[in-house]
Amino acid sequence: MKPRNQRLTLALLAVGAVIAAALLALSALKDQAAYFYTPSDVAKAHLQSGAAVRLGGMVEKGSLKRLPDGISITFAVTDNAASVPVRFKGIVPALFREGSGVVADGRFEPGGQFVAETILAKHDERYMPPEIAGAMHKSESLKK
Amino acid sequence: MIAEAGLGALWLGAALCALQLVAAVLAVRGDAQLTTIVRPVAVAQAALTALAFGLLIWLFVRVDLSVALVFENDHSEKPFLYRFAATWGNHEGSMLMWVAILGVAGAAVALFERKLEERTLLATLGGQAVIGLGFYAFLLFASNPFARIYPAPPEGRGLNPLLQDPGLAFHPPTLYIGYVGLSVAFSFAIGALVTRDVGPAFARAMRPWVLGAWIFLTLGITAGSYWAYYELGWGGWWFWDPVENASLMPWLAATALLHSVTVLATRDGLRAWTLMLAVIAFSMSMVGTFLVRSGILTSVHAFAVDPRRGTFLLALLFVYIGGALALFGARVGTVREGARFDPLSREAGLVANNLLLSAILGIVLVGTLYPLIVEAATDTKLSVGPPYFNAAAGPLALILVAVLAAGPLLRWRRDHMLPLLKRIAPAAVVALVVLVAVKLAAPSIHILSLLGLALAGGLALASVAPLWQRNLRRTPLFIWGMVVAHLGVAVSLAGMACDSSFTVEKLVAARVGETVAVGPYSITLDAVEPTFGENWQALQATLLARRGEGNVLKLSPQARSYWAPPTETSETAIHTALDGQLYTVLGKEGADGRWQLRLWWKPFVTLIWAGGALIAIGGTLALIGRLWRARRRPRELWL
Numbered sequence: 001m002k003p004r005n006q007r008l009t010l011a012l013l014a015v016g017a018v019i020a021a022a023l024l025a026l027s028a029l030k031d032q033a034a035y036f037y038t039p040s041d042v043a044k045a046h047l048q049s050g051a052a053v054r055l056g057g058m059v060e061k062g063s064l065k066r067l068p069d070g071i072s073i074t075f076a077v078t079d080n081a082a083s084v085p086v087r088f089k090g091i092v093p094a095l096f097r098e099g100s101g102v103v104a105d106g107r108f109e110p111g112g113q114f115v116a117e118t119i120l121a122k123h124d125e126r127y128m129p130p131e132i133a134g135a136m137h138k139s140e141s142l143k144k
Numbered sequence: 145m146i147a148e149a150g151l152g153a154l155w156l157g158a159a160l161c162a163l164q165l166v167a168a169v170l171a172v173r174g175d176a177q178l179t180t181i182v183r184p185v186a187v188a189q190a191a192l193t194a195l196a197f198g199l200l201i202w203l204f205v206r207v208d209l210s211v212a213l214v215f216e217n218d219h220s221e222k223p224f225l226y227r228f229a230a231t232w233g234n235h236e237g238s239m240l241m242w243v244a245i246l247g248v249a250g251a252a253v254a255l256f257e258r259k260l261e262e263r264t265l266l267a268t269l270g271g272q273a274v275i276g277l278g279f280y281a282f283l284l285f286a287s288n289p290f291a292r293i294y295p296a297p298p299e300g301r302g303l304n305p306l307l308q309d310p311g312l313a314f315h316p317p318t319l320y321i322g323y324v325g326l327s328v329a330f331s332f333a334i335g336a337l338v339t340r341d342v343g344p345a346f347a348r349a350m351r352p353w354v355l356g357a358w359i360f361l362t363l364g365i366t367a368g369s370y371w372a373y374y375e376l377g378w379g380g381w382w383f384w385d386p387v388e389n390a391s392l393m394p395w396l397a398a399t400a401l402l403h404s405v406t407v408l409a410t411r412d413g414l415r416a417w418t419l420m421l422a423v424i425a426f427s428m429s430m431v432g433t434f435l436v437r438s439g440i441l442t443s444v445h446a447f448a449v450d451p452r453r454g455t456f457l458l459a460l461l462f463v464y465i466g467g468a469l470a471l472f473g474a475r476v477g478t479v480r481e482g483a484r485f486d487p488l489s490r491e492a493g494l495v496a497n498n499l500l501l502s503a504i505l506g507i508v509l510v511g512t513l514y515p516l517i518v519e520a521a522t523d524t525k526l527s528v529g530p531p532y533f534n535a536a537a538g539p540l541a542l543i544l545v546a547v548l549a550a551g552p553l554l555r556w557r558r559d560h561m562l563p564l565l566k567r568i569a570p571a572a573v574v575a576l577v578v579l580v581a582v583k584l585a586a587p588s589i590h591i592l593s594l595l596g597l598a599l600a601g602g603l604a605l606a607s608v609a610p611l612w613q614r615n616l617r618r619t620p621l622f623i624w625g626m627v628v629a630h631l632g633v634a635v636s637l638a639g640m641a642c643d644s645s646f647t648v649e650k651l652v653a654a655r656v657g658e659t660v661a662v663g664p665y666s667i668t669l670d671a672v673e674p675t676f677g678e679n680w681q682a683l684q685a686t687l688l689a690r691r692g693e694g695n696v697l698k699l700s701p702q703a704r705s706y707w708a709p710p711t712e713t714s715e716t717a718i719h720t721a722l723d724g725q726l727y728t729v730l731g732k733e734g735a736d737g738r739w740q741l742r743l744w745w746k747p748f749v750t751l752i753w754a755g756g757a758l759i760a761i762g763g764t765l766a767l768i769g770r771l772w773r774a775r776r777r778p779r780e781l782w783l
Contacts, residue, residue, distance in 0.1 A: 006484050007416075010417070013495075014417075014499060017502060017503045018502070018503065020503065021503035021504075021540070022510065024507065024540075025506065025507045025536050026510070028532045028535045028536040029528060031531075031532075032528065032531040032532035032535065033515070033526045033528050034526060034528075035524065035525070036524075036525030036527065052529075054525070054526070066734055066735060069653065070652075070653020070736070070738045071740055089651065090742070091651070091714075091729060091731035092731075094703065094712030094714055105527075
């Protein structure tokens, strides 16, 4: 192999690897990316059951209930315009409470129930995840 | 006065940095007089930034509340360690640490680099100054850590409790030394492109610097992973969080660079590619800094949300990466072609390593940036999590491990299939035996975990194979380093596969006195009582765990409430056994007096971090070995 050719071969290999990686990445992204929805978005969108969803908003006051097994809860996520009931099994973050911000990662079951796999609450008193702040802001400006 | 002195030192450092750049440029162009001042200026500049950083630490330890940053992040009731570490537990302080490390790295090059050709060294120090100037500007104009407030408030706001952990004292500095240490490789590449001096001598000069930064990155990532594991209480050790990816991407690039620089040093091949990787590695550090420090991410690492800072960092990112790539494009044609090699050779194996690492890097980069780009373009918010990264990067990582097993058994320049197969055969047999045994023992195991265990077994043998038939006492230290680091990969991979396939998780609501079985343990909830610490109070569960007829172990997970700032966290309690960890988390109290408990038995999970430590130890052995060798050579290159 001539020197030029080897360099060219290596370059082509590298480009090939990058393209293969990108294709692999993009096809996986299509299936696996979880889109962020506010409860109002959920009401408008026709979500397929099983699709990964990130649901963000506030935990609706008076909606939090513990189920008899002691480890499952149900609550509603609201953006003051719409609300979505959520079921979750596990230990909620320490800062999870009614009236505070939450992001629930999960899926809609065939029956329409949203089942959260993980729950994120706002980190501390000074801090609110931008997604939640955005969702609240949006619904407030909608009401005006 | 201390804050003003710190700010003054910073401005003076910035001025010296500008001087360093001008002097380096003129010296490279032939001004003989200026060559003598570049090194001392680099050292003085580093001393000033280190001084500024030291003064900030002093302000934090003394809790000087007239400084805004101290007020925002410090609290007089905090233990000493956290007042000390709070210095970098915030945006401005961590950026100052960044700049201080950058300065010290440049000074280290000026003081200790003796193998590099003088003009290339001057150009390298010029490159270091260019990077420095941008980040000095960022500090002084957009992130001043020494800003005062008047009147001084009576008490500080305290540190985010998730950061109140001994890990804060070690993890960020370690990671930053790794991140910013890669700037040296970047500047070396700039220097080499400017003077067109790329060859084995250049590679041998660059290698210890890459190795040093890479060791710290490895340690930082390993420590960060363990920290997240026990602090978050989610039972996981890697979440593909953008901030984690921000540290993984420079590591992937640096690992590739470490291997390609060896090809350049040993066989004078991969010249242009090595320079490119050096540029990419530090570019990834800067991308990481942008992701973490711009405030566009939601995480415990994102201290501040200030759009000005994001824009500033993004501009720096474009200027540096774009500038370096432009220089690369302009000069790469004049870099001579390196030596050729056979498709079946050590070089080819290392090329495969580089391609796979680059592909994984690309996948992680795409997954990390995709949500940001989509949001910027369409205002749609989405997140990309473990399902994507595991599916896309997992198979490539396993192929990489297979290549890693074979690579060190390949001969330089040209190898032949049959002898190679003979050398690989024992490892392949081990892998196959493990594969069959695991499949029989656990038929429902996930394919990636199964292959991971099999490859880990094969790699464990293959990684020590280079020692076969060698006189162990005369084996060079860097060979030992390679063996230990590769063994570390096998150990870590085995831990990951065991954790993901054999973990037992129990989520229960238990009354006091109730007993739950988890894996080999039976755990009794003995009591839940209040307790307190220096700046927190907590509910603490007493769990009595017993394995068969063994001793009774006591674990005490807590649900903590901090009062400065008011925050609640959950503290895990972990028992480490030889064959795994018992991991316990206390949840909330139910209305009926039952307590939520989350219990895991994680077989061999500790191997993950033990492997990471082995990789770092291997790197350290290699570094010592290389430096030792260099010492014994005549120093004809030193003026």
